[in-house]
Amino acid sequence: MRVLVLGGSWFVGRVLVERAVGQGLDVTVFNRGRSPVDLPTGVRRVVGDRESPSDLVALAKEGPWDAAIDVSGSVPAVVARSAKILAPAVGHYTFVSTISAYRDWPHAAVDEGSALWDGDPGLDPGTRRWDPDTYGPLKVGCEIACGNAFGSDRLLVLRPHVVLGPYEYVGRLQWWLDRVRRGGRILVPAPDRGIQPVDVRDLSDFLLERVRDGDAGVYNVAPNNDEATFGDMLTACADVVGPADKRVRFVWADEDWLVEQGVTQWTELPLWRNAAAPWSMSAERARAAGLRCRPIAETVADTWAWLHSGGRPVDHERFGEHGIAPDREQELIRRWLTEHPQS
Ligand SMILES: NC(=O)c1ccc[n+]([C@@H]2O[C@H](COP(=O)([O-])OP(=O)(O)OC[C@H]3O[C@@H](n4cnc5c(N)ncnc54)[C@H](OP(=O)(O)O)[C@@H]3O)[C@@H](O)[C@H]2O)c1
Numbered sequence: 001m002r003v004l005v006l007g008g009s010w011f012v013g014r015v016l017v018e019r020a021v022g023q024g025l026d027v028t029v030f031n032r033g034r035s036p037v038d039l040p041t042g043v044r045r046v047v048g049d050r051e052s053p054s055d056l057v058a059l060a061k062e063g064p065w066d067a068a069i070d071v072s073g074s075v076p077a078v079v080a081r082s083a084k085i086l087a088p089a090v091g092h093y094t095f096v097s098t099i100s101a102y103r104d105w106p107h108a109a110v111d112e113g114s115a116l117w118d119g120d121p122g123l124d125p126g127t128r129r130w131d132p133d134t135y136g137p138l139k140v141g142c143e144i145a146c147g148n149a150f151g152s153d154r155l156l157v158l159r160p161h162v163v164l165g166p167y168e169y170v171g172r173l174q175w176w177l178d179r180v181r182r183g184g185r186i187l188v189p190a191p192d193r194g195i196q197p198v199d200v201r202d203l204s205d206f207l208l209e210r211v212r213d214g215d216a217g218v219y220n221v222a223p224n225n226d227e228a229t230f231g232d233m234l235t236a237c238a239d240v241v242g243p244a245d246k247r248v249r250f251v252w253a254d255e256d257w258l259v260e261q262g263v264t265q266w267t268e269l270p271l272w273r274n275a276a277a278p279w280s281m282s283a284e285r286a287r288a289a290g291l292r293c294r295p296i297a298e299t300v301a302d303t304w305a306w307l308h309s310g311g312r313p314v315d316h317e318r319f320g321e322h323g324i325a326p327d328r329e330q331e332l333i334r335r336w337l338t339e340h341p342q343s
Pocket residue numbers: 006007008009010011012013014030031032033034035036048049050051070071072073074096097098099159160161162163164170
């Protein structure tokens with residue numbers, strides 16, 4: 001089976017390509033060549049910019065492919081153009097979207113039938129900077145653009161929750177691992193909150209299985225929200241980094257109190273959000289179709305192992321946007337323990 005991956009050299013795409021090659025697929029990647037070149041043996045790399053129509057026309061001539069997987073689309077007008085130019089050379093198209101496509105996330109539980117943001121398939125916002133306020137509507141516009149080019153019977157859309165694991169460059173889990181490595185008293189929220197990050201390898205395997213089946217439609221991709229808690233993730237961090245009782249004391253602070261102190265959700269304490277339903281995505285449809293999710297402890301351990309085997313996130317503009325400053329963290333811990341001496 002011949003597969004084209006649009007992207008393919010960072011994080012989700014990089015792991016997807018590795019798994020695809022492991023399954024014997026014939027893989028071509030298309031990217032600008034700014035990202036690492038340590039692709040698995042046998043992968044063909046076509047260098048080009050998906051914003052350039054002439055690069056896309058040249059790419060289409062390298063086909064045909066049984067399937068294309070778009071892991072790098074975030075601007076509707078650009079995705080629309082790529083999909084239109086590639087459609088004659090591609091049998092089946094997968095677009096990797098996001099939980100942020102849902103209008104009510106993180107305030108209400110979501111399944112595939114939940115309301116989406118309004119999306120404009122022709123929109124180009126001009127800037128390419130990632131913006132949490134426009135990310136969801138732009139991805140919806142991309143989904144519509146893909147549907148316009150491929151129709152509902154040739155298009156698979158996946159909407160994953162947060163993705164973690166080796167090659168991750170946003171740095172969410174890596175920040176927690178590093179924070180635990182530094183030891184001492186660590187400010188942490190909501191030990192009992194269920195969380196649903198999906199391991200990049202599980203996402204990739206599910207995607208490839210659906211592609212091999214020529215499946216169409218929409219799937220949310222996440223573990224069940226009763227499989228792991230925030231506390232489980234941090235305990236797993238302590239387990240891989242070193243003996244927790246000697247190095248680390250988790251100080252669990254009340255979520256509303258953290259908000260009152262002005263702690264920035266999602267970034268200062270990565271993966272924490274004090275909304276009603278940040279981790280209430282239903283992925284029943286995917287599970288029924290074969291999605292299997294490994295335990296969070298395995299994701300944590302393998303990310304740590306990857307980092308310590310020479311693995312390094314690519315130099316990405318978003319790496320480093322996470323984490324609380326050490327002085328501020330310790331000041332908040334002192335304040336919390338003074339106000340709540342029993343905790
Ligand atoms: N991270 C998460 O937690 C999460 C959660 C849900 C969904 N998602 C979705 O998952 C998808 C995959 O994310 P990702 O982090 O693996 O990849 P990404 O950052 O969306 O894309 C990076 C890849 O695309 C290539 N690329 C970027 N701009 C290009 C251009 N103009 N022309 C050609 N190639 C280009 C890059 O290589 P070059 O720089 O060399 O061109 C690289 O291979 C994204 O669509 C994201 O929305 C992510």
